Amino acid sequence: MTDLLHVDHVSKRYAQGGVLSRDHVDAVIDADFSLNRKAPEIFTIIGESGSGKTTLARMILGLETPTSGRILFEGAPVPTTGTGRQRRAFMAKVQPVFQNPFEAFNPLKRVDRYLSSTARSFLGLTKPSDIDAAMDAALHKVGLTLAEVGGRYPHELSGGQLQRAAIARALVCNPSLLIADEPVSMVDASLRMSIVNLLKALRDDAGVTVIYITHDLATAYYISDRILIMQKGRVVETGPARVVLDAPLHPYARLLKASVLSTADAGAGRLEPSSALIAECDGLLQRADGSRLVAQADGRQVRVYG
């Protein structure tokens, strides 16, 4: 087995409504991809809200159970329930980073307590000096030190520092997979690139594979190796990031690219809405039932409609 993570034809269906008006929502439909253990990469999942990207991430973390299909981590199914030994071993290797650092941390708890409890439960450390060393090592990877963060409450750190501390928290137990759900959307503009550059450095220097979930195509282009574009639960285009984003083939991917506000001709005020593409995408959604992903010569897969 060389797969770090294998998402094998996974779907998730949520039930909605009462007994008489039973209905369902398909959050993820037949997602299928795998990440290689040998080659760390930044794998980006892109889509609007409601596209199922967060549901997919929650299933990989074992917080939701797939309705059909299975998710294998290092060849074994992702343990979903309880706090048993298996689940702990899994959690030590797969760690999340959440969107808003100000909500991820309890404002009444010192930031370093999150790091020390992670060190205690996942590394099994008990001696205070060992715990401090593990914390300091993780903080160093994100460009902070224990002296800066130790004993501080979340409000005493800037958004960028706090998000870096959140990433350090995830790195304490030396995970091989980091799942970052919109890690920069709540961080100030001047600090945003420090987080994005950090994710890049984690891949290159620490060999951590990152699943980067975002709706921002520009940062996705900047850091990712491979990209997966989702529309209403379906994967519509996937492949090498630059190939896909330079010339997207699926209308929805083209629409996303056309909607990025370009700064290239600042002041020119180019804001024509892409009505034709929006109509085309809505039309394709109606015909999506018989559609399938087809591999292209340049290594990407694009959904075609029958």
Added chain:
Amino acid sequence: MNKDDALEVTSLKAYYLMNFFGITREVRAVDDITMSVRRNEIYGIAGESSSGKTTFIKVLAAAMRPPLQIVSGKVEYRFGGRTISPQSMRDDDLAELHWKHLSYIMQGSMSVLNPVRRIQQSFVDFAKRPLGLGGKAFQDRIEEHLVDLQLSPKVLRAYPHELSGGMRQRVTIGLATVCQPEFIIADEPTTALDVVVQKDVLSLLRTVQRRMGSSIVLVTHDMSVHANMADRIGIMYAGRLVEEGPTRTLFTVPKHPYTAHLVASLPRIGDTARRPALEGRPPSLADPPSGCRFHPRCPLAIDKCKTDVPPLVTVGEGHRSACWRAADVKPLMASAANPVTA
């Protein structure tokens, strides 16, 4: 006051003044801002959290509550030949000013619209009195206005939760523009929206603004929104206006190191060159650095920056910058006009 100006702000200082057991603590959230907004113009204000931009628009909208106070300076609007200064107005006059002349598009359309009232009732609450129209005429007016915003009049019978995020944001734009105000303050109008919807809403907002000929102060931290919406941009840092100029000028030849960084750090599709990250943290307004407030993070800082506050001086046509070394600021990345191929 220039007769083309719709708003003039002169040496405005607005502080949060707090008194604890005889010790006065002040937070200088707006510190000495002088600027003006012309008629039929979109003026963008950019700045990160705790740069004082929200405090600034609270003062502009005359929505101040203690402990926020105007310490000195003045804010003057010019509506139809009258000069109005909201800070010296009584509450009754302010109520008349709001919505009819001066309106507000707020952040987070979900929390702005009353969840237990239909959209129709929200329109009655906001617009019935300022418009002064009765029954049928009022109904026709709001339906016509919604059609202009590419919304079906059916939304009037819906509750906010029945509409999508983009539709709700269009409804809030509708509420803010139905009385044809001369001045609109938009606070992060598209931050909660998806990329596709965002472009749609922005393009709509600008079409409406150009048709009515009103002025908009657009506040957002997203430089790519400013690039496409604003005619002129003012950059705020730690309570001060540090640079102001026409949009194209700021993006191509910034004259303040902070602006140069903001512009350079924007990733672009089709360009993977490494983007610089700015070190350090935004300063606390309760205890700002001495001299130029950007100096601890500034790559060009010299000794003078630590002690003397740089004034906002003209550096080009309609272009002002508050930097002692404005002449030495170079764009950090190749601009789109003359790209460097890697």
